[in-house]
Amino acid sequence: MKKILLIFGVLSLLIFIRPVLGFDSDTNPKDNITSVSSEQADNQEDGIYNNAFHGIQQFYNYTGFANATWGHILMILIGIIFIYLGIKYDYEPLLLIPIGAGVIIGNIPFVAGNQTGIYETGSVLNYLYFGVVKGVYPPLIFLGIGAMTDFSSLIANPKLMLLGAAAQIGVFATFLGALYLGFALPEAGAIGIIGGADGPTAIFLSSKLANGINILPDGTTVKNLIGPIAIAAYSYMALVPVIQPPIMRLLISKKDRKIRMKPPRAVSQKEKMIFPIVALLLTTFISPSALPLLGMLFFGNLLKESGRTERLADTARTKLIDIVTILLGVTVGASTQADIFITKDSMMIFGLGAISFVIATIGGLLFAKLMNLFLKGDNKINPLIGASGVSAVPDSARVVHAEALKSDPNNYLLMHAMAPNVSGVIGSAIAAGILLSFLG
């Protein structure tokens, strides 16, 4: 205690003695800048207080309190709600918590021009955001997803792949809706991909189409919509357990919900190894623009299935994807800086995103019903799995599983639902490639 008092006393003495002895180095540069206060030198006592007051005022002007607008506070509240949802209700906490923290970080009010904000060149956040703007992170995430995903249920029952294609109707319908609302073609394409229910794909496409850099044919620059699109895609992905079940109950009859599917056949290791290579060749020859996404996805899967590169696959599906998810989450969250984010466009994007999820789910469900018309006997599929054709891996498959259990406690659909689920990822990546090649 004595020591603390001593140190405190010495420090305060030093601080007070400095101006008295005239060591105030701060007065000289101040005089140069503010020539008005030259008479400060006459009355030094007065000058000290003035300077101190001036300093405090300047400091206050730099604080968040002075620069806060209602927009900042609203966004910070949204960030806190995201974190709350992630922790309390367990809605995709791995995404919502980094994004929520990012929203708070990005909306701390600051004075422009000090390389603080995410949109100021040279700031640290801006460097991290580079990976989003240039579409670096999404392929890395896809590498991890590929190394995690088991495609065997898809190989065992290839016809389920069509469900993944059917759900992509959400992408194109939203695209059309955005066009009607007056967005330019590339912007509409980027908004449409929200219906693909795939965060990395949405970021990838919006960073290519709606990045605020490209110039439209009529001479204007395209709007920067990466932030709103990414936030919409991720938040609706987290809300899949809320959005999908009512639609399923509405469209699928109780009898159909109880259909049991025969267990998928065993898939040999050879088939699993051939799958990534063949799928890579086929899909990227059809849609080369999706190469960064699909290439990495199937490369990751090859690492997993080859049986020789377990170390690489392990890194890709754990450490690598974790690191990229952290960076992606925080920077996407931080890109929602209030003055750029709170616009009419963002609101429209949120509306369109919800509609696109609904349309995609409906598309998948109806197509599954249609397929059932042509299938016979125990080959019939449970139409519920159509809903997992929207990607949102593995959440929508889980939702389908839970929904099937509600009508028949012994009907386990998870394995079957994973097939359209992963083919939905492939489908939305192909759709992104198509949109990119048409509009890029």
Next chain:
Amino acid sequence: MMLLNMSLQIDQVNEGLVILLTGLIIVFCALLTLSLFFKFGLPVLLYIYRIITKGKDKKIKDIPIGADENFTGEIAAVISSAIHLYLNEQHDDENAILTIKQARKLYSPWSSKIYATHHRRL
């Protein structure tokens, strides 16, 4: 200007419709070819592979039987039971850390002198 904007938007919507249709068709075709390939192409591929590598596979598979005539079922049983015992013998791998827990009641007669000296008489 307004009219021009309108017509521009209609043009856009038309172009959007074109993209919508072609895009959907392409996505469907892509996944259809994939599923068709895995339905029909893959079994053929695997079949061909099996034919090509038939000779090689046989060489690996053919382990000469009858080399060990002395190896009887009894020996196999002994070896397997030894392995079983070895794998299940977890007694030796018990946790070596001992902790002395404070007994809830402070008095315990386990080392009581009274019992030791008077036991027989009691």
